[in-house]
Amino acid sequence: MQEIVDFILELEKLKGVTRKNKPIGLSRYENSAEHSWQIAMLAISLQQYAAEPVNIDRVVAMLLIHDIGEIDTGDTIVFAEGGWEERKAAEFVAVTRIFGLLPGSSGEYFLSLWQEFELGQTAEARFANAMDRAMPALLNLNNNGQSWRENNISYERVVDRLADQIQNGCPALWQYLKVRLDTAHAKGWFGA
Template identity: 55%
Template sequence: MPAALLALQKQIDFILEVDKLKTVLRKTKPVGLERYENSAEHSWQAALLALSMAEHAPVALDIDKVIRMLLIHDLGEIDTGDVIVYAATDNAEREAEELAAIRRICGLLPQAQAAGLVALWQEFEARQSAEARFARAMDRLMPILLNLNRQGQSWRENGVSKQQVLSMAASKVSDGCPLAGQWLLHALDEAEKQGFFGA
């Protein structure tokens, strides 16, 4: 088989494998729906949120890179499942498991393409660039927006306090997009008044 067809087959194998991300359920529900969202939906929406809010980044960004990060950032959950950010887990162990999963999944691709995606995922996880910090901000902001529009559904169901949201999610939003962080502080104060938190 010609090399181009072999490469194409690897890319098809990859895209069919990542279809499994649609089966990974999260703890938040989409606006107006009573089912839980899946990680593929979250990744798509976080990428679109980043595209929509890029003008508010504190520095000029390579927005295409941000979108690529967000499209792949949860692929490891195909193997590891989703864990709510507020859960008490061993973060180092979890990251190692996700890295192994990312390497397996991206390893379906041609070697250079796989290496590029793994490096992009590692950059996102390490927040070592403005793009990674902005992408992480959008990743953390999206479920907060869903909770704010569903009367704290996931926070109430999982016993999440306002302090947990501030320290584990809102701080990452502020780090990557200070303006969104300012907005969020006001929104969380209002959410507290309305009883949206679970603890």
Template identity: 50%
Template sequence: MAERLDAIFAFALELEKLKGVLRRNKPVGLDRRENTAEHSWQIAMLAMTLAPEAVRPVNVDRVLKMLLVHDIPEIDAGDVMVYDAAQRQAAEALELAGAERIFGLLPDDAGKALFALWHDFSHGNDDDARFARAIDRVMPMLQNLNNGGQSWREHGIRVSQVVAMNQPKVEPVLPGVWARLRAGLDDAIARGDLQP
């Protein structure tokens, strides 16, 4: 029992490092980068509230678990700009190795269960994972739409990139949400927050 608890505690303390992984977005109204732990909490809350809007029913408990574990490998791999395809591809191997290492800190049964959730999210092959992946794309868009396009402007992102990255993940799962976000993109262009 003590050995099992020690392993769980070691995992929990390893997760402290996620608070130091900084993302590209700044929280709305704040002049600092958000950390990945904040992002994971916020999208879990968003998933609970948007679940009724999904085209297909989802298992919210499983979705929440996916959202809470999906970025844990960033402890080792760091955060990658979603619009940088080369960087994203290079990070895949680092994320897999990070997932194996970090979830491997846990007792075997718990580590395998969390790794399976991470794997399912990463591959997006079922309704729960597709919904979770859509939610993961909605929140950064909401942040940019409500903070003057901060990370879009900083990285020279164009509307075509935003649509290409987000529409395929969001619209099939949450069409009403996508329609609202898409209208927001037009407003962002009009304000000068996003390049046409």
């Protein structure tokens, strides 16, 4: 019991990992725990639109753990360029440590889910990755491009980073977003 409690209390630190998007209507930035909860809810809500049938319980589990490594590494904006291999290696070290707090095979299970998400080769991982990529765009589209403007992210960079992953996991969501991204571009909601 104590090992599980220690693990859960370690996860508390995810609430202190600040991201680059602001929750709609708030002046503060969201944290990674809020992001994980929200994309899990997005996945449950959009399950019927997945590119192929998915085990939603597995998708939700992936989404709830996919950013746990950020407890040690911090968050990196999805539109960052370069250095991804180093960041992912550091996250792997972090999740290995954190999941290692769990007894028995529990930690191995979570680590395998994290790796499945990162590889993006299963239907569940593709759908989960689509949700992860879509949520920051949805927030920006409802905050007049807040983080795109603050971080000088161009329309082209957003489309290049999001299109394939969202389309592969949830084509209907990409169709929905693309129209709105084009409208936001016309309104000047992107950086240079």
